Amino acid sequence: MSWFAVDDNADTHPKIIAAKNAAVGLWMRAGSYASQHLTDGIVPGVIAKMYGSKAQITKLVEVGLWHEHGHTCPRPKCQQPAPGDYYMHDYLEYNPARAEVTARRERAAAKKRDYRERQQAPGAQGGRRPQQPAYDEQPLPDPAPPTSAARPIPADWQPSAEDVETAQLARADAGLPQLTAQQLDQVTRKFVRRQLDDQRVAPAWGGRWQQWAENERTELAAPGGVVVPLQQPTRSQQQVAGLDRLRERLNGGSAS
Known part of the structure; x- marks a missing residue:
């Protein structure tokens, strides 16, 4: 052109x-x-x-x-x-x-011919590729291995001792009370049920459970349906309780 x-x-x-x-x-x-x-x-x-x-x-x-x-x-x-x-x-x-355009085109064509001849010469590095079979004759490649072993959480999954220790230490650093064995069991059941309901998959669950247990601040039910608060009473609540105890002592003293 x-x-x-x-x-x-x-x-x-x-x-x-x-x-x-x-x-x-x-x-x-x-x-x-x-x-x-x-x-x-x-x-x-x-x-x-x-x-x-x-x-x-x-x-x-x-x-x-x-x-x-x-x-x-x-x-x-x-x-x-x-x-x-x-x-x-x-x-x-x-x-x-x-004449100039024609000569330039002839030089370009000669370079292409020379390059093709060198590429097709026997033993030439980078020569013509061996003829490939037709598309429909080529074997299908092996399926690629899965990129991860992600899977749903087992219904009976339990945290390891290391998971529990890490979560308890994190709670202590955050000023939160330690979870009892029964509370840990409740947290685990709640965690497993939530992962199954959300249909989540993961290669491992320990790290996720640790975060769940570290951040667990809701009230957990104790045996018999009694609610055990995990948070410490507030200062105002402590003051009210102290006044109640003082009133009881005073009432008891006047009675004697």
């Missing part, structure tokens, strides 16, 4: 301004034609009349963008067109000649 070059100052060139947009459109199309067909700037008359009007052709000749047969342009590269044809002024000043 070749290109028709247009100077980046063409929009303000006096000849472009004088020709006006309609004639400049013809000039652009003819330039593209000349570049594609490697005419070295010659615009056949039949192409000029097919792409533009007689007035547009006349305007391009008048402003000096095109030359007719018999022109006297002093530019050495401005060729003399045949009668009825036109030549684009200074075409070869900015665009490659047919």
